[in-house]
Amino acid sequence: MNAFSKQVLAWYAKFGRKNLPWQKKKTLYSVWLSEIMCQQTQVATVIPYFERFMQRFPDIQTLAAASQDEVLHLWTGLGYYARGRNLHKAAQQIRDQHNGQFPTQFEDVVALPGIGRSTAGAILSSVLNQPYAILDGNVKRVLTRYFALSGWTGKKAIETQLWALAESLTPQDKVADYNQVMMDLGAMVCTRTKPKCELCPVAQDCKAHALHRELDFPTKKPKKKIPEKQAYFIVFRKEEAVWLEQRPSVGLWGGLWCFPQVETHMQDYIAQSVTNPALISTQVGISFKHTFSHFHLYITPVVVSLTPQVHLKVENQLAEQDKGRWYALDQSAKLGLAAPMLKIINELRENDIIRKVTPHHGEVKR
Ligand code: SF4
Numbered sequence: 001m002n003a004f005s006k007q008v009l010a011w012y013a014k015f016g017r018k019n020l021p022w023q024k025k026k027t028l029y030s031v032w033l034s035e036i037m038c039q040q041t042q043v044a045t046v047i048p049y050f051e052r053f054m055q056r057f058p059d060i061q062t063l064a065a066a067s068q069d070e071v072l073h074l075w076t077g078l079g080y081y082a083r084g085r086n087l088h089k090a091a092q093q094i095r096d097q098h099n100g101q102f103p104t105q106f107e108d109v110v111a112l113p114g115i116g117r118s119t120a121g122a123i124l125s126s127v128l129n130q131p132y133a134i135l136d137g138n139v140k141r142v143l144t145r146y147f148a149l150s151g152w153t154g155k156k157a158i159e160t161q162l163w164a165l166a167e168s169l170t171p172q173d174k175v176a177d178y179n180q181v182m183m184d185l186g187a188m189v190c191t192r193t194k195p196k197c198e199l200c201p202v203a204q205d206c207k208a209h210a211l212h213r214e215l216d217f218p219t220k221k222p223k224k225k226i227p228e229k230q231a232y233f234i235v236f237r238k239e240e241a242v243w244l245e246q247r248p249s250v251g252l253w254g255g256l257w258c259f260p261q262v263e264t265h266m267q268d269y270i271a272q273s274v275t276n277p278a279l280i281s282t283q284v285g286i287s288f289k290h291t292f293s294h295f296h297l298y299i300t301p302v303v304v305s306l307t308p309q310v311h312l313k314v315e316n317q318l319a320e321q322d323k324g325r326w327y328a329l330d331q332s333a334k335l336g337l338a339a340p341m342l343k344i345i346n347e348l349r350e351n352d353i354i355r356k357v358t359p360h361h362g363e364v365k366r
Contacts, residue, residue, distance in 0.1 A: 010201065012181035063091040073337070077339055133179075232302055241327060245257065256338045
């Protein structure tokens, strides 16, 4: 075993995380779920989601048999919803192609939706001790610093170099502990902005540390200004219910339930409602920012309370489109909701109204 592995494994024995919920009774299913949930999300955030998910879907069969709506409902707030959709699809694929048993061959695992090389390696090494290296964000940070390796890790050439380094350091035995400690080191010691080098088991040979340039690695992604977009969401309100529509399964918030977006089919109706405020009560909420990886979206909720005079007309108009449903504010139907929609719903639940900007359409404040 190389010196690096020995040092980090000795540290793991004393300080590594060994009591995370998915480490207690490890199965390929539970570790797979935890790996997917932990992508781009901190462990502390993941834990309650993981526990709720395991309680509702204790095995692959239950998950495969569930509706996508219910899966996304339990994913609500965790973000990156493609992960939830892929997890569900993969469970169905395992049911149909692998007799409901999570595959144990690397090629079969990596062929499942939403599972890449690092995740497949993490699952198989963690549960079956198969000697696969991993290369998630934490490992990339430790390795680029330890070797003072420059270049954006999203570049193919750098990624290839990192995989070669990861493989050369990964031991043949104790691979489950080794991969775990690499994730632990990245999350607990070699952190993004304040690495605790004084606690690090490999500080003595770390090149970035010797150069006092820890924060220069990994090299940041070349900056592109993220564009800003605007969207108005129309909250049709009928007493204690609001109208939601399911988004197409691909694209932004695919398969999730949202309020209708005004640029699309309801724009004319809203324009008309604003010019005739006697028939309808319209309230524009304060816009708020929601950031995606590739743009910022400024969201403005517009609550349209339906008065009896227009009730029927609007209801018919909405029902004709045949893609939405009324959602009672006082009960939570099991629907996958995009996080900003949930924020608006919670505000309506708690305050009954949306914080106002002006009684009718006015300047949007940011
Ligand atoms: S010495 Fe510091 S920078 Fe180097 S691997 Fe350890 S924590 Fe990271």
